[in-house]
Amino acid sequence: MKAPRKFAALSLAALVTTGTAVAAPAFAVGEGPGYGGNETINTSILRSYDEVVAELKTQDARQPALELEVIGQSVKGRDLYLAKYITNPDNPTILYLTQQHGNEQLTTEGALEFIKHLGTGKSQGVLDGVNILVVPMLNPDGAMGDVDFSLDGYIADGGRTLTRTNANNVDLNRDHVNKLEPETRALHDNVMRAYDIDYMIDLHHQGAQSERDGELVSGSILYPTTPNVDPAVLEGSKRLGSVVFDAVDSTGWDHLGRYVGGNAETISRNGIAVEYGISTLLFEMRGMSDNTRESAVLGQKSNGYLIRQTVVTLSATAQAIADGSIATADTSFWGTLAEQTTRPSE
Numbered sequence: 001m002k003a004p005r006k007f008a009a010l011s012l013a014a015l016v017t018t019g020t021a022v023a024a025p026a027f028a029v030g031e032g033p034g035y036g037g038n039e040t041i042n043t044s045i046l047r048s049y050d051e052v053v054a055e056l057k058t059q060d061a062r063q064p065a066l067e068l069e070v071i072g073q074s075v076k077g078r079d080l081y082l083a084k085y086i087t088n089p090d091n092p093t094i095l096y097l098t099q100q101h102g103n104e105q106l107t108t109e110g111a112l113e114f115i116k117h118l119g120t121g122k123s124q125g126v127l128d129g130v131n132i133l134v135v136p137m138l139n140p141d142g143a144m145g146d147v148d149f150s151l152d153g154y155i156a157d158g159g160r161t162l163t164r165t166n167a168n169n170v171d172l173n174r175d176h177v178n179k180l181e182p183e184t185r186a187l188h189d190n191v192m193r194a195y196d197i198d199y200m201i202d203l204h205h206q207g208a209q210s211e212r213d214g215e216l217v218s219g220s221i222l223y224p225t226t227p228n229v230d231p232a233v234l235e236g237s238k239r240l241g242s243v244v245f246d247a248v249d250s251t252g253w254d255h256l257g258r259y260v261g262g263n264a265e266t267i268s269r270n271g272i273a274v275e276y277g278i279s280t281l282l283f284e285m286r287g288m289s290d291n292t293r294e295s296a297v298l299g300q301k302s303n304g305y306l307i308r309q310t311v312v313t314l315s316a317t318a319q320a321i322a323d324g325s326i327a328t329a330d331t332s333f334w335g336t337l338a339e340q341t342t343r344p345s346e
């Protein structure tokens with residue numbers, strides 16, 4: 001078992017000025033997973049929907065390789081964005097999806113950092129070998145608390161409430177079979193069916209109390225578990241997980257477990273793997289941006305390393321697909337990676 005590591009805090013503003021995605025942090029990236037603080041969080045330090053869109057447009061203006069597409073609208077009429085880098089249609093393609101659950105925002109912050117890094121010029125070799133699609137903030141109404149149900153009981157400060165479900169109080173990640181919600185339909189009609197996608201990572205937050213081998217996790221991962229998944233697709237998912245595990249594990253400040261998830265194909269990890277033959281991976285990071293349960297929410301001192309964990313995950317997988325090394329990724333670690341468990345409350 002690794003010893004818990006502690007780091008000094010790093011502000012969001014400082015994080016966005018750091019260099020390449022995969023370099024070891026030159027300075028601290030927030031509290032490591034050994035930190036168990038549940039102090040009040042302030043949602044005003046997270047980007048609003050408008051700020052997410054503004055950042056996408058800023059990067060679009062700066063980056064010739066980047067193209068933005070509106071794939072549909074949310075229940076409340078917010079445009080849903082796809083950021084795409086398609087250098088060569090014959091290259092393999094990966095999709096990164098964030099914030100199906102509106103109260104899980106650090107994955108979106110990380111995805112925006114990743115997009116910014118792709119524009120630095122150091123990523124040209126990567127973009128020559130892989131097409132990258134990013135759907136950030138699929139549930140903007142939930143992310144902004146612009147919903148048709150009560151917000152009583154949510155605990156975050158900052159003038160903004162973030163909810164898991166969309167404005168209709170539907171869990172989008174249980175809608176991948178029927179596709180009844182406009183956000184889910186937009187994803188399937190204008191991304192899943194419109195592009196030839198090989199890999200997908202679906203990024204979430206899971207709360208703060210999970211541990212593996214007695215130590216709190218910084219996140220947990222899982223491949224499709226429905227019995228209907230094609231074995232070759234499943235193997236691709238396990239290789240994708242191997243790249244993520246190796247990259248994040250080598251940072252020294254992570255601790256990953258195997259997520260415990262269901263077999264239902266209403267969940268994207270399962271349904272998208274079966275319907276489109278895409279190798280999917282679920283990444284459930286620690287923490288949550290808002291919740292009605294205090295135990296789920298992790299204080300903002302952890303934001304730095306969780307955003308960094310997202311950037312490392314996206315950068316490493318794009319690189320491994322671009323250079324072909326994902327084909328030989330060692331999946332044997334799955335055989336010994338223990339399932340996470342919930343730390344008993346005191």
Ligand SMILES: [Zn+2]
Pocket residue numbers: 100101104203204205
């Ligand atoms: Zn989630």
